Amino acid sequence: DAKTTQPPSMDCAEGRAANLPCNHSTISGNEYVYWYRQIHSQGPQYIIHGLKNNETNEMASLIITEDRKSSTLILPHATLRDTAVYYCIVMGGGSNYKLTFGKGTLLTVNP
Amino acid sequence: DSGVTQTPKHLITATGQRVTLRCSPRSGDLSVYWYQQSLDQGLQFLIQYYNGEERAKGNILERFSAQQFPDLHSELNLSSLELGDSALYFCASSRMGGDNEQFFGPGTRLTVL
Numbered sequence: 001d002a003k004t005t006q007p008p009s010m011d012c013a014e015g016r017a018a019n020l021p022c023n024h025s026t027i028s029g030n031e032y033v034y035w036y037r038q039i040h041s042q043g044p045q046y047i048i049h050g051l052k053n054n055e056t057n058e059m060a061s062l063i064i065t066e067d068r069k070s071s072t073l074i075l076p077h078a079t080l081r082d083t084a085v086y087y088c089i090v091m092g093g094g095s096n097y098k099l100t101f102g103k104g105t106l107l108t109v110n111p
Numbered sequence: 112d113s114g115v116t117q118t119p120k121h122l123i124t125a126t127g128q129r130v131t132l133r134c135s136p137r138s139g140d141l142s143v144y145w146y147q148q149s150l151d152q153g154l155q156f157l158i159q160y161y162n163g164e165e166r167a168k169g170n171i172l173e174r175f176s177a178q179q180f181p182d183l184h185s186e187l188n189l190s191s192l193e194l195g196d197s198a199l200y201f202c203a204s205s206r207m208g209g210d211n212e213q214f215f216g217p218g219t220r221l222t223v224l
Binding site for chain 1: 212213215216218
């Protein structure tokens with residue numbers, strides 16, 4: 001699996017957009033970028049995933065660079081309940097579909 | 112609520128004992144995954160079952176075993192427990208076994224004294 005690099009922590013003001021970066025320079029052509037988050041000791045929650053096109057759902061947007069070596073998760077209007085650890089995971093390719101969690105980014109949304 | 116249920120929520124036991132953790136996947140999901148989260152190791156994949164058969168193995172100790180039953184629920188058996196096995200154990204499920212989102216349960220917190 002490709003390795004990912006994320007900043008250990010970020011702050012965001014409530015109501016503002018939160019932009020969480022992820023580097024995955026060794027990603028291969030058939031690997032997807034997944035984002036999950038974990039709110040204090042709860043089970044991780046799926047947010048969004050993409051292959052090479054930008055994706056948007058009701059929770060967030062995922063912007064993947066053209067060379068696919070990095071991506072950004074965007075929470076358009078962060079709320080206090082978005083405070084969590086956000087994990088960027090590269091997965092797929094062949095039959096390997098296990099999620100490999102790194103240390104993630106602790107996003108703190110401040111009032 | 113992800114639709115994945117895990118029992119029990121908390122489990123306290125002694126070293127050397129054996130415990131069984133249970134997971135019921137979301138309705139219609141065929142794949143079940145087990146993960147362990149400890150303070151020093153983070154979230155680690157243990158094992159995956161798809162429609163009753165083992166599909167992938169991760170960092171699962173030989174003292175641990177799992178199975179998925181015909182009704183698709185799964186059990187994770189932990190034996191000869193050690194202090195270091197204290198952790199949160201999560202179960203996740205997905206529709207198939209490939210590139211699709213996994214839905215996580217609330218976890219079982221295991222404390223080994």
